[in-house]
Amino acid sequence: xxxxxxxxxxxxxxxxxxxxxxxxxxxxxxxxxxxxxxxxxxxxxxxxxxxxxxxxxxxxxxxxxxxxxxxxxxxxxxxxxxxxxxxxxxxxxxxxxxxxxxxxxxxxxxxxxxxxxxxxxxxxxxxxxxxxxxxxxxxxxxxxxxxxxxxxxxxxxxxxxxxxxxxxxxxxxxxxxxxxxxxxxxxxxxxxxxxxxxxxxxxxxxxxxxxxxxxxxxxxxxxxxxxxxxxxxxxxxxxx
Numbered sequence: 674x675x676x677x678x679x680x681x682x683x684x685x686x687x688x689x690x691x692x693x694x695x696x697x698x699x700x701x702x703x704x705x706x707x708x709x710x711x712x713x714x715x716x717x718x719x720x721x722x723x724x725x726x727x728x729x730x731x732x733x734x735x736x737x738x739x740x741x742x743x744x745x746x747x748x749x750x751x752x753x754x755x756x757x758x759x760x761x762x763x764x765x766x767x768x769x770x771x772x773x774x775x776x777x778x779x780x781x782x783x784x785x786x787x788x789x790x791x792x793x794x795x796x797x798x799x800x801x802x803x804x805x806x807x808x809x810x811x812x813x814x815x816x817x818x819x820x821x822x823x824x825x826x827x828x829x830x831x832x833x834x835x836x837x838x839x840x841x842x843x844x845x846x847x848x849x850x851x852x853x854x855x856x857x858x859x860x861x862x863x864x865x866x867x868x869x870x871x872x873x874x875x876x877x878x879x880x881x882x883x884x885x886x887x888x889x890x891x892x893x894x895x896x897x898x899x900x901x902x903x904x905x906x907x908x909x910x911x912x913x
Contacts, residue, residue: 674815674818674819674831674835674889675818676818676821678818678889678890679818679821679822681890682822682827682831682889682890682893683821683822683823683824683827685824685827685893685897686824687824687826687827687897687901689826689863689864689901689904691861691862691863692862693859693860693861693862696858696859696862696863696864696865697755697758697759697859699864699865700755700855700859700864700865701755703865703867704748704751705721705724705725705728706721706867707751707865707867708724708728708744708747708748708751709721709724709725709870710867710868710869710870711747711848711851711867711868712724712740712743712744712747713870713873714847714868714870714873714876715743715847715848717740717743717744718736718737718740719733719736719740719741719744723736724744727741727744727745728744728745728748739781742779742780742781743781746776746777746778746779746780746781747777747848749776749779750773750776750777750848750849750852751852753772753773753776754773754852754855754856757769757772757856758856758859758860763856763860765816765819765832765853765856765857766816767788767809767812769853769856770812770836770841770849770853771786771787771788772786773849773852773853774786774841774842774845774849777845777848777849777852778842778843778844778845778848778849781844781845782842782843782844782845783843783844784843785842785845787842788805788808788809788812788841788842789805789808789840789841789842789843790805791805791843792804792805793840793843795840795884797877797881798881798884798885799885800838800884800885800887802838802839802840803839803840808839808841811839812839812841815835815836815839819831819832819835825857825858825861825863826858826861826863826897826900827893827897828857829854829855829857829858829861829863829866830854830866830892830893830896830897830900831889831893832850832853832854832857833847833850833851833853833854833896834883834889834892834893834896835889836849836850836853837850837880838883838884838887847880851866851868854866864903864904864907866896866899866900866903867903868899872899875895879891879892879895879896880892
């Protein structure tokens, strides 16, 4: 992303109501649904009832230990996010990102809570993430650009896309970036963005297109439409 892209993103406006206390409450209430969908997007085979049962402390048979670990890690990481938000400690620093990743990828990634120290690839695309040696400087540069995006919703979505593409970690990048995105949204009083498992195909297609073309604008518009539709559906149900 460059300054010209930031200027384009600053022309986008979204008019949504803000209520930090309410939206953090609703995010907590929807915790299990968020964990299920986030994990399903990563290929986790556990069903919603199985996820709910596991989070209630009951062991669920018939699944890989790695699937259970992913669910438990996601649960721990979102609890950390809620604690940061309620204590007023949330920010988009590397420290916060690594704190969340430490919970997201515990015993899943090669290392967790630290930027990768070697190079990686992303399946399904010819795009190769940046060399590991420049990740600290790249994070600082990306944050400087992101902080120039005026609207918190656009800033949150752009943060997710950039972090997912940069692949700061060996594994758990999208899950961690999604938590950070929702941290930005909730901290600014907006609802959480919960990408549903049923939309995995279109979401993955959008991500691959972004990796291949480096056109973040299309990705931002996809997620804005998804987000506003999700909020409108919730509001319509409340009025029904």
